Amino acid sequence: QTYNDAVTVANSPTLTGSGITFNETVNGNSNLTLDADSGNLTFATAIGNTTPLGNILATANQNITTADINGANIDLTSKFGEISTNNITTQGGDVKIQAQDSIKTGFLDTSSSTGKGGDVILGQVTVDDVTLDNVTLPEGDIEVNYINTQSENGIGGNVDIATGRFFRATGSFNANNGIRSSISTRGNNGNGSVTIRHGGNGNTPFIVGNPFTNNDPRGQLGTAEGIIADVNIIPRITFEGTYKIGTVSIITNSGNRLTREPIPELVAVNSNPVVTVDTDVSGLEDRYTAEFESYSGKSFIRKSKADIQAELKQIEAQTGIKSAIVYANFASSGDTSKIDEDVLYLVIFTSEGKTIRRVVSYATRARVKKVADELYNEMRLENVNSTKYLKSAQQLYKWLIAPHEAELKKQGINNLSFVLDNGLRFIPLAALHDGNQFLIEKYSLGIIPSVSTTNMSYSNIKNAQVLAMGASEFAKEQNKEPLPAVPVELYNIAKLWNGKSFLNQSFTLENLKTQRQKNPVPNKPFEMIHLATHVDFAPGDASSSYIQLYNSKLRLDQVSELGWNQPPVELLVLSACESAFGDKDAELGFAGLAIKTGVKSAVASLWYVSDAGTLGLMTEFYRQLKTSSIKSEALRQAQLAMIQGKIKVEENQLTGVRGNIDIPLEIATKLQDANLSHPYYWSAFTMIGSQW
Numbered sequence: 001q002t003y004n005d006a007v008t009v010a011n012s013p014t015l016t017g018s019g020i021t022f023n024e025t026v027n028g029n030s031n032l033t034l035d036a037d038s039g040n041l042t043f044a045t046a047i048g049n050t051t052p053l054g055n056i057l058a059t060a061n062q063n064i065t066t067a068d069i070n071g072a073n074i075d076l077t078s079k080f081g082e083i084s085t086n087n088i089t090t091q092g093g094d095v096k097i098q099a100q101d102s103i104k105t106g107f108l109d110t111s112s113s114t115g116k117g118g119d120v121i122l123g124q125v126t127v128d129d130v131t132l133d134n135v136t137l138p139e140g141d142i143e144v145n146y147i148n149t150q151s152e153n154g155i156g157g158n159v160d161i162a163t164g165r166f167f168r169a170t171g172s173f174n175a176n177n178g179i180r181s182s183i184s185t186r187g188n189n190g191n192g193s194v195t196i197r198h199g200g201n202g203n204t205p206f207i208v209g210n211p212f213t214n215n216d217p218r219g220q221l222g223t224a225e226g227i228i229a230d231v232n233i234i235p236r237i238t239f240e241g242t243y244k245i246g247t248v249s250i251i252t253n254s255g256n257r258l259t260r261e262p263i264p265e266l267v268a269v270n271s272n273p274v275v276t277v278d279t280d281v282s283g284l285e286d287r288y289t290a291e292f293e294s295y296s297g298k299s300f301i302r303k304s305k306a307d308i309q310a311e312l313k314q315i316e317a318q319t320g321i322k323s324a325i326v327y328a329n330f331a332s333s334g335d336t337s338k339i340d341e342d343v344l345y346l347v348i349f350t351s352e353g354k355t356i357r358r359v360v361s362y363a364t365r366a367r368v369k370k371v372a373d374e375l376y377n378e379m380r381l382e383n384v385n386s387t388k389y390l391k392s393a394q395q396l397y398k399w400l401i402a403p404h405e406a407e408l409k410k411q412g413i414n415n416l417s418f419v420l421d422n423g424l425r426f427i428p429l430a431a432l433h434d435g436n437q438f439l440i441e442k443y444s445l446g447i448i449p450s451v452s453t454t455n456m457s458y459s460n461i462k463n464a465q466v467l468a469m470g471a472s473e474f475a476k477e478q479n480k481e482p483l484p485a486v487p488v489e490l491y492n493i494a495k496l497w498n499g500k501s502f503l504n505q506s507f508t509l510e511n512l513k514t515q516r517q518k519n520p521v522p523n524k525p526f527e528m529i530h531l532a533t534h535v536d537f538a539p540g541d542a543s544s545s546y547i548q549l550y551n552s553k554l555r556l557d558q559v560s561e562l563g564w565n566q567p568p569v570e571l572l573v574l575s576a577c578e579s580a581f582g583d584k585d586a587e588l589g590f591a592g593l594a595i596k597t598g599v600k601s602a603v604a605s606l607w608y609v610s611d612a613g614t615l616g617l618m619t620e621f622y623r624q625l626k627t628s629s630i631k632s633e634a635l636r637q638a639q640l641a642m643i644q645g646k647i648k649v650e651e652n653q654l655t656g657v658r659g660n661i662d663i664p665l666e667i668a669t670k671l672q673d674a675n676l677s678h679p680y681y682w683s684a685f686t687m688i689g690s691q692w
Contacts, residue, residue, distance in 0.1 A: 001016075001017035001019070002020075002021045002023065003022045003023065005024055006024040006025045006026075006027070007022060007025070007026045007028075008028045009026060009028030009030045009031075009032050011030060012030050012031040012033070013030070013032065014033040014034075014035070015032075015033070015034050015035070017035075017036060017037070017039075018036065018037060018038040019036050019038070019039025019041070020034055020036045020039075020040075020041050020042070021040075021042045021044070022042065022043045023044045024044075025045045025046055025047070025049060025050070026043065026045075026046075026047045026048070026053070027048055027049065027051040028048075028053055029053065029054060030053065030054050031053070031054040031055040031056070031057075031072075032053055032054070032055075032057070032058075033057045033058075034056075034059065034060075035060075036059070036060040036062070037061055039060070039061060039062055040065070040081070041058055041059075041063070042063075042064075042065045042066075043065070043066040046067045046069075046070075047066065047068065047069045047070065047071065048069060048071050049068060049070060052070045052071055052072070052091070053070070053072065054072045055071065055072045055073045055075075055093075056071045056073070056074050056075065056076075057075045058076050058077070059076075059077045059079070060081065061079050061080060061081070062078065062079075062081035063078060063081035063082050063083070063084070064076050064077075064078050064081070064084070064099075065085070066084075066086065067085075067086045068086045068087045068106070069085065069086075069087075069088045069089070070090075071090060072090060072091075072093040073090065073093040073094045073095075073118070074088055074093065074095045074096070074097075075095075075096045076096070076097045077097075077099070078098070078099040078100065079100060080100050081099065082099055082101035082102045082103065082104075082140065083098075083102075083103045083104070084103075084104045084105075085097075085104075085105045085106065086105075086106040087105075087107045087108075087109070087145070088105060088107075088108050088109070089110075090110045091110075091111075091113075092110060092111070092112030092116060092117060092118050092151075094110065094118045094119045094120070094121070094157070095110055095119070095120045095121070096119075097121070097122050098121075098122075098123065099123075100139060101138060101140045102139075102140025102142070103138055103140075103141075103143070104141075104143045104144075105143070105144045105145065106144075106145045107144070107147070107148065108120050108144055108145075108146070108147045109148045110148070110157050111148045111150045111152075112150075112153075112154060113152045114152070114153055115151065115153070116154040116155045116156075117149040117151040117155065117185065117187060117192060118149060119149065119158045119160070120149055120159045120160070122142050122161045122162070123137055123161055123162040123163045137164040137197075137199075138163045139164055139165065140163075140165055141163065141165050141166045141167070141168065142161060142165075142166075142167045143167070143169075143170065144168075144170075144171075145170060145171035146169055146172055146173050146181070146183065146224075147159055147169065147182070147183045147184075148173060150175065150176050150184050150187060151187035151189070152176070152188055153188050153189070154188065154189050154190075155189050155192065156184070156185035156186050156187035156191045156229070157185060157192045158195075159183055159185055159192065159193070159194045160193075160195045161195065162195075162197040163198055163199060164199045165198070165199045166198055166199065166204065166220060166221045167198050167206075167221060168220060169183060169222075169224060170182075170224055171224060172223075172225035172226075177228065177232070179225075179228055179232055179234065181225050181227065182223035182224050182225045182226065182227065183223060183226075183227045183228065184226075184227075184228040184229075185247075191229045191230045192229065193248070193249075194227055194247065194249070195248075195251070196249070196250050196251065198250075199252075200221050200240075200252050201252055204220070205221065205222075205238045205239060205240045206238070206239040206240075206250050206252075207222035207223075207236065207238050208222060208223050208225075208226060208227055208235055208236065208237045208238075209222070209223070209225065209226075209234075209235020210222060210224070210236060229246060230247045230248075232362075233245065233248060234362040236343070237343070237359070281305050281308065281327075281347065281349050282305060284327050284329065284419070284450075285302055285452050288327075288419055288449060288450035288453075289302060289449070289450045289452040289453055291449075291588070292449040292453050292588070292591075295541065295542060295585075295588045295589075295592055296542060296595045297542075297557075300450075300453050301452065302452050303452045305349070305353065305355075308325065308349060308451050309349075309351055309352075311451075312325075312350065313351045314457075314458070315692050316351055319458055319629045319630050319692065321414060321415050321444075321629055321630050321633070321692070322350070322351065322412050322414055322415065323350075323351070323414075323416070323691065324348055324350045324411070324413045324415070324417070325348070325349045325417050325448075325451055326400075326416050326418045326419070327347040327348075327349075328344065328346055328400055328418060328419070328421060329344070329346075329421045330342035330343065330345070330365045330368075330423075331343050331344075331359070339365060340364060340365050341364050341365070341366070342364060342365040343359060343360065343362075343363060343364055344359070344360045344363035344365075344368055344399060346358040346359075346360065346403055346404060348407065348408070350411055352411060354407075354411075356404055356407050358404055360399050360403055368396075368399060368424070369423045371396055372392075372396065372423065372424065372426070374391075374392040375389055375392035375396060375428065375431070376426055376427070376428070376606070376607075378392065379428055379431065379607065379679060379680055379684070380607035380608075380680070380684075381680075382610070382680055383680070384674065384675040384678040384680050385675065385678075389431065390433055393431050393432050393433040393438075394432075394435055396427060397432040397434050400427075400429075400432065401432060401434070401439060408443075414443055414444065415443060415444045415446075415630070415632060415633070415691055416429075416443045416444075417446055417448050417454075417691050418445070418446070418447045418448070419448055419449070419450055419451070420447055420591065423587075425447065425587040425591045428679065428683040428684060429447070430445055430636075430639055430683040430685075438643065438679070438683075440636055440640065441640065441643070443636075444632040444633045444691065445636070445687065445691075446632045446686065446687030446689070446691040447686060447687075447688055448591075448688070448689060448690075449592050449594075449595055453592075453595050454689055454690055455600045456690060456692065457690075458630070458692045459570055459692075461528065461571065461625065461631075462625070462626055464497065464526075464527035465497055465498050465499045465519055465520065465527065466493055466494060466526065466527075466528040466529070466530055466622075467515055467516055467519075467528070467529050467530070468494045468499055468501040468502070468530040468531075468532070469501070469502045469503075469506075469507045469511070469515075469529075469530070469531055469532070469533075470483070470490050470502075470503060470507055470530075470531055470532025470575075471486060471503065471504050471532070471533055472484055472485075472504060473504060474550055474551070475550055478548065478551065480534050480548055481534070483533070483576055484611065484612075484664075484666065485612045485667050486503070486611060488615060488661070488664065489611070489614070489615050489618055490502075490503060490532055492619055492622075492661050493618065493619070493622050496622055496623065497528065497622065499528075500515065500518070500520075502515065505550055506550075507533070507549055507550040508549055508551065508552070509549055509552060513561075513562055513563070516529065516562075516563070516564070525567065526569075527569065527570040527571070528569070528572075528573070529564070529569055529571070529572050529573070530572075530575065530618075531572070531573065531574050532611075532614075533547060533549070533574070533575075534548040534576055534578060534608075535577040535578065535604065536577075537578070537586040537587075537589040537590045538589070539586055540585050542555070542557040542589060542592075542596050543556070543557045544585065544589075545586070545589040547559070547574065556589060556596045556597065557596070559598065560596075560597075560598055564598045565598030565599070568599060569597075569598070569599040569600065570599070570600050570601065571599070571603070571631060572593075572594070572597055572599040572601070572602045572603070573602070573603045573604075573618070574593075574602065574605070575605070575618050576605065576608060576609070576614060577604050577605035577606070577607070577608065578607070591688065593688045593689070594688050600689060600690045601688070601690045601691070601692075602687075602688045602689055603635060603685055603686070603687055604685070604686060605685050605686070606683075606684040606686060607684050609680070609681060609685075610670070610674075612667050612674065613674055613680075613681040615654065615663070615667065615671075616642065616647045616656070616671065616681070617638050617639070617642060617647070617682055617685060618638075619654065619661060620637075620638040620642075620647055620656045620657060620658070621634055621635055621638040621685075623638075623656060623657070623659065624637040624657075624658070630691055630692045631690070631691060631692065632687040632691035635685060635687050637657075639682040639683070639685070641656060641657045642676050642677055642681060643677050643682065644677070645676070645677050647676055648671075648676065649663070649668050649671040649672045652664070654671065
């Protein structure tokens with residue numbers, strides 16, 4: 001049958017013929033049933049372009065070829081051929097397309113503004129749902145532009161795709177959550193499911209974010225953009241096997257048989273999927289330990305998962321603090337030209353021996369670095385009346401913390417020790433923000449190069465003494481800015497901890513070497529060393545970074561000569577730091593500070609904070625050390641005191657949670673004008689090495 005004139009469909013006709021061809025438009029508000037029982041079915045021009053049709057049920061023995069279709073429910077079946085269509089729109093109706101050979105369509109839009117979104121079924125011809133016998137899947141590929149089954153006021157439609165070969169979605173649209181998508185089943189009252197069965201068999205990966213190989217779509221699996229349902233799978237993610245993430249199932253078939261084998265349920269994290277990456281704790285430990293061995297020139301024995309678990313349990317028994325090790329890394333594709341596309345993955349290890357793995361697919365190295373740079377630069381500008389930092393602080397929280405926070409809460413974790421990849425080590429973790437509060441308001445925090453490089457034993461330092469040294473001014477040739485609040489800082493810290501203080505000309509390398517042994521307690525070197533001075537973490541190896549003395553620079557690679565590891569200094573505090581933000585070597589220097597100096601724990605600053613502001617935090621920190629369970633909790637309590645406005649100036653006194661100190665009028669004036677609750681003043685200070 002051939003129709004050369006425009007056709008208006010009425011009274012739900014059934015048209016049959018060996019082959020059926022429409023050469024002009026087909027319109028009408030009626031149902032239409034077609035059966036080309038031995039040939040092809042062809043619509044050369046649009047169907048329902050002026051008046052949408054009702055239900056369209058079309059069957060052909062051979063090929064089906066159509067232009068755009070606009071109707072209610074669309075059901076196309078080719079028994080022995082292929083199907084090729086342009087765009088199909090149904091306003092909430094279902095679309096079912098089945099063929100023995102290939103299927104290729106434009107976009108499939110079954111979205112609804114009032115009720116449920118329509119279902120889309122592509123590929124499987126016959127399925128006995130009980131026995132899974134009589135299954136016929138397309139022998140060729142299935143390719144669509146995009147699939148939209150969303151609903152504005154109802155439930156999104158389901159998507160079910162099955163092919164013995166490959167599936168591709170080559171186009172995209174903006175889903176109703178604003179994410180660029182190739183498939184979306186979102187609904188205001190519930191989301192539809194997505195099931196994709198394909199013939200990759202683990203040999204050809206399904207890639208969300210790139211369905212092409214060398215711009216040639218043949219033989220490739222995947223989608224151009226995201227898959228959006230009750231989870232958001234956002235480019236770029238590779239699925240090499242069978243996965244189930246929420247209501248999204250990506251199933252690799254073996255041959256043309258479907259399977260009832262259980263699909264492993266992977267955790268949907270922050271609307272991003274978990275994928276297979278090298279996330280074994282021992283592998284991560286080896287990677288990061290080797291990196292810091294190369295930087296520091298020291299060797300370390302690798303700790304096993306059992307070793308780490310035992311140490312965490314011991315800390316918990318001694319302190320009541322339940323700690324988690326958080327590895328934040330970028331998963332490399334192995335292609336150095338695409339390093340910016342590496343995605344963020346998180347591995348959490350706790351005393352329960354549980355390894356929690358998460359991949360945050362949208363958080364590529366380039367995106368994270370951009371946001372991290374924004375946060376760092378906004379913080380260090382001393383723009384203390386601005387809240388512009390919140391945007392980047394909240395985004396980093398969503399990437400680094402939110403994916404595993406429910407599990408941390410479930411386990412009662414209250415301390416986080418971060419092992420961070422290059423590009424992440426200068427993030428002011430304390431200032432990350434969940435929209436209501438800072439991360440430091442929930443956990444004590446710190447960074448470690450790796451567990452294997454960290455002395456995780458607990459020591460009670462409440463009765464220790466401190467050796468405090470620093471400079472308010474420096475020798476002229478050193479060309480360093482003065483630090484006028486340092487004399488008050490040193491005096492009060494030494495007084496509080498029954499220690500000694502040395503200022504300006506007495507802050508020399510020789511004094512630093514000899515004074516540690518001159519503790520008032522016989523045969524017990526000072527356990528804490530406080531240096532109020534400039535510290536520069538610079539590009540290059542450890543010899544490029546230094547601690548500024550009064551008249552010279554002490555390079556980090558020289559610190560081992562001071563004997564601070566005989567016995568190890570429990571705590572080193574550097575209260576005025578500078579850094580080459582964004583440089584890998586500088587980041588290694590900062591994160592490896594405890595390793596290179598031979599001390600157990602260190603506190604340092606990510607940027608140079610005014611010494612008047614530092615005075616407030618440091619004074620409170622040393623007071624909190626007297627009562628806090630662990631060192632990082634003391635730092636947290638000092639930071640909380642600043643956030644809550646409990647550190648302030650009244651006349652010539654600095655008032656804190658645990659007492660007051662007299663300060664010079666010049667410093668009092670500076671602090672009276674300072675907004676000490678702003679994270680500029682407190683979030684730069686970071687605990688490095690042992691938190692305990």
